[in-house]
Amino acid sequence: MAAHRTPLLALATAVAALAVTAAAPVRAAAPLPAVTPRAETPALHDDTAGGDADADDPAIWRDAADPDRSLVIATAKQGGLRVYDLDAREVQSLPAPAAPGPDDAPGRFNNVDLVHSARLSDLAVTSDRGSDRLRVYRIDRDRAGGPLTDVTDPKAPRIFSASQDEVNEQRTAYGLATWTDPRSGRSFAIVSRRERTRLAVLELTARADGTVGYTKVRTLDLPAGFRLPNGTSWTPCNEPGELPQIEGMVVDPATGTLYAGQEDIGIWRLRADLTGKPQLVDKVKEFGVPGTYDETTEECVAGADPGYGGTRLTADVEGLTLVTEKDGDGLLLASSQGDDTFAAYDREIDDDNEYEGGFRITPASATLDGSEECDGAAALNEPLGRRYPNGLLVVQDGHDAPGDPDRPSTNFKFVDLGKVTSAIDD
Template sequence: MRRHHLGHPLTLALVTALAALAGAAPAHAGELPVVTPVSETPTLFGDEEGGNADADDPAIWRNAAQPGRSLVVATAKEGGLRVYDLESRQVQSLAPPQPPGAEDAPGRFNNVDLLSGLRLSTGRADVAVVSDRGNDRLRIYRIDPARTGGPLTDITDPAAPPVFSADQEEINEQRTAYGLATWQDRVTGRTYALVSRRNETRLALLELRPTATGTVGYQKVRTLDLPSSFRLPDGSQWTPCGEPDERPQVEGMVVDPANGVLYAAQEDIGIWRLRADLTGTPKLMDKVKEYGVPGTYDEETEECTPGADPGYGGSRLSADVEGLTLFQESGGDGYLFASSQGDDTFALYDRETDEGNEYEGGFRVGAANRLLDGSEECDGATVLNAPLGSRYPRGLLVVQDGHDTPAVTDGNGEEREATGFKFVDLGALMDRVDP
């Protein structure tokens, strides 16, 4: 989500030379290494002519039998789901279900994550789990690359309840299922989805439950509310500026399967680390630069005018902090990738929690050429450290681009809202940024 209450995101000149990372010390965005994409998906346009599609969140499904025929499943908000092959070509499009009795409230998908080998009544299957923001539900899609008509099939239990809302009237207010991460408990073998609530600080843990008919439903286990107000070192209380009835929400989330740790990006605050079962006490592992900055909300412009920076924020993330994804290596090594949407960069943190997720550097996704641009205002990202055929022998990073270029105008000469996804060779990236 692109909400810059304290001003517009910074505009940075493209970097033409790579700079070496200075150990764990944070670098200015202009000094970070730059990697360029290999390809990009067809542009999605956020207007009626383009189906009101808006690229948001991707996930990579690995075809174990034929890695070179793996897929990327991605959300497009009112445009539903898109499925792409490794050459970034669209192979399937699925519309989101329309909310009942709400003609002015279209269906909308927000985030997606995957589960491998989910036990169904018909056998095990890989599935994509999606937050259905328009209906405040989860939707589950079976993945079958050999299926005629496209690899995804909706197997959601028709009786699946709303995640947060009490009734349809509350669903229509759109404080609904938003961010999403899936998780399998290695001790019990049970599978879960963690879901955040739009414009609220609440997280919910849902257990996925197969039915006897081959569909999948879910049951809420527990919820947890992250803080919306914070005590600063000078003793004052700070609440991030925003619309009066909105609290600082979470969207980007990922679970480390090795230890059951959930990382949750509270957009205007920073990154939390907590147990994926939502027990225990969350820890704020890093803050956005704007943390602690007061702001005055203007109802006419729907923007906040920032006050003086008291200097309590972090130095690596610029609000909003968005897509989180995990680069996994054997033995528990690897990195947490975080999208710093406000300055078009990505931050890397050590995966080891014992050392407090030390900052390890960062990078930018820059333009490859005039027609293949980089990533700006990135909402969602996903990484897979595994061979994916000859095209990506060391894996793949997919990032959302919130401002796809070159610009396209409509019949009135106005620039159309254009988004998409960029495919980055993971091997080339890690050669440049791996500390």
């Protein structure tokens, strides 16, 4: 979602300018601690010459028999899926599906998450924005030809669109989180809709022919507008016709709690079955700031900040991931894309997901840079062999450096999770 940042960047810049002119001096916050990556994947490029292979969202699969052979599975949008080993070397590349017709949208993978299920085995599930469907891949580390095999039900239905014409408008499957209910053993995917506030929960089911399909259970629309304390109504500024969409999502498997990042709003907490009342855990700094869309510049022009926003997240809110601990403790991590930082919240609902701190991912060397404008993130708080005995955090880097200014460059950074938790604790 780095391309979506332009209007909000103008909005954030204008808000910052207003803050500078305030009468009372503002005390600068202490700088956030920095952690450095240990490795990075090869660069992915998003251009017409090299194809649309823009890095977006990762997931971490642990090989229980040999953790050193664990994998990172990541989306490359129209470039399909990439699979990496723990040295960040590519071990498999799978293309996105071709367009069904000459005038139709091709496959475009947005987010990926994993399923660990006795019923379904280990699966990688992706949201295919190009076709408005899920695609499902079975994981077999020792399979000849690569660990992923496409097992998508060929009759899998569209999720939000009624026709191919609607699919081509690209208000389609976008964000994704998976969850297996420990009581029933049933597995689900929660999917968001691009440029809309709708969420859908789908049950994943095994078919007789060995493929995996899904059935829609219910949908829920998160708010698009809000009543502010001063009595006014507010909707975040976007291009005409666009509503504040959701992308980054994660489910806490212990409680069945879904955390959903509405990019221009903040982080919601709700039941993963989409029942009950959603609660806003934290808001972006720009929450409540009026904006007018300028057709000429294709940017939002900000009005005065009424002061109703949060203090930790700068729009867009992007990748959400959990650092889980067996005693129920742990952290919810969120990518604050607008200021290239990450925010950490207590996993405990009883503590109302209290803010615990933040951090940046900064360059380790002249050739191994940090993470900017991060889209997706995935954490696994389990030993991953000799490379990552304290667990692993993988984040997308929206501006891989050094790079060619004529070829936008993205990739994924691998970070020792122990460094992250230590930085937050300090």
